[in-house]
Amino acid sequence: ELKVEQNPLFLSMQEGKNYTIYCNYSTTSDRLYWYRQDPGKSLESLFVLLSNGAVKQEGRLMASLDTKARLSTLHITAAVHDLSATYFCAVDGSYGGATNKLIFGTGTLLAVQP
Amino acid sequence: DGGITQSPKYLFRKEGQNVTLSCEQNLNHDAMYWYRQDPGQGLRLIYYSQIVNDFQKGDIAEGYSVSREKKESFPLTVTSAQKNPTAFYLCASSIGAGGGETQYFGPGTRLLVL
Numbered sequence: 001e002l003k004v005e006q007n008p009l010f011l012s013m014q015e016g017k018n019y020t021i022y023c024n025y026s027t028t029s030d031r032l033y034w035y036r037q038d039p040g041k042s043l044e045s046l047f048v049l050l051s052n053g054a055v056k057q058e059g060r061l062m063a064s065l066d067t068k069a070r071l072s073t074l075h076i077t078a079a080v081h082d083l084s085a086t087y088f089c090a091v092d093g094s095y096g097g098a099t100n101k102l103i104f105g106t107g108t109l110l111a112v113q114p
Numbered sequence: 115d116g117g118i119t120q121s122p123k124y125l126f127r128k129e130g131q132n133v134t135l136s137c138e139q140n141l142n143h144d145a146m147y148w149y150r151q152d153p154g155q156g157l158r159l160i161y162y163s164q165i166v167n168d169f170q171k172g173d174i175a176e177g178y179s180v181s182r183e184k185k186e187s188f189p190l191t192v193t194s195a196q197k198n199p200t201a202f203y204l205c206a207s208s209i210g211a212g213g214g215e216t217q218y219f220g221p222g223t224r225l226l227v228l
Binding site for chain 1: 145149154155156158159162172204206208210211212214216217218219220221222
């Protein structure tokens, strides 16, 4: 059974600082997604990582995937208050298959303090 | 504008009552999904449909039912057999279900038990 773990679960950081959120998963997969959720809102797609070594960047966020280590990271550079949200990683549990079934991590609540 | 709509935004259920949550998309996506989110947790897959007139159970299907009679619609019924239905319900869709397809989420429905 595929399990997805994120850490930390809660992250309080100051504006201007850098930090990394980690997403570990337990079985083979080469498809990983990062989403953002604002309080009381739906999920917004941030990144789709579809191969080992994939790296994607958008603004102050950069995501990478290491399928051999079963690890994805979401790196935040020079945080700003607008990045405060909950970040989820999700792994496609149908490795080699065709169902696009996602298993979500528990999320990382990011609070950026001025 | 293309997107996913869910209604109602809030729904109250009485004991023993079945309720139906609506999900409509005009993105011409083949695949649709229903997730449940409990406070402070990630999303869990209830049901998914890869094509019209076909659907499969996800990880927590007990107490729920769905139909997919039209490509753009994927309603979820929460039956009286679901003993703990209070949660945030999110519908999503993707172009296909072949893996590697980004899932786009609707705004969600909050279900509360009276």
